[in-house]
Amino acid sequence: MDKLYFPLLVTIAFSLIGIVGDYFLKLASDQKHPLTSGWFYIGFTLYASTAFGWVFVMRYLKLSTIGAVYSVSMILALTVVGATFFGEKLSAQEILGVILAICSLFLLMRFA
Numbered sequence: 450m451d452k453l454y455f456p457l458l459v460t461i462a463f464s465l466i467g468i469v470g471d472y473f474l475k476l477a478s479d480q481k482h483p484l485t486s487g488w489f490y491i492g493f494t495l496y497a498s499t500a501f502g503w504v505f506v507m508r509y510l511k512l513s514t515i516g517a518v519y520s521v522s523m524i525l526a527l528t529v530v531g532a533t534f535f536g537e538k539l540s541a542q543e544i545l546g547v548i549l550a551i552c553s554l555f556l557l558m559r560f561a
Contacts, residue, residue, distance in 0.1 A: 456509040457518055463502035464522040470495030472530055514557065521554040 473492035480486040506515055528547055531537035539547070 461522045463499040468526040
């Protein structure tokens, strides 16, 4: 495995952990007192835990690469979570945006 693939996989893994944190924060936002709900603390803890992974990843990748990989993986995962768990619908423009996000990731991997 190329030495850059592992940090890229860690970046994607930690973005997925962030997505799980987003899921709990979304649940917290539906509560009467969101910042004191248990869902908020779970989401916050998951977000905070990703700091350890970022310290590792930043040793091997440029911030621009981390930002692009993180953003695209977050977009894709949040889209799936929103549609699957919260019944959110995507417009044609949003679907095109997701497709272009995937294309940007392929270009990044090709030329990084």
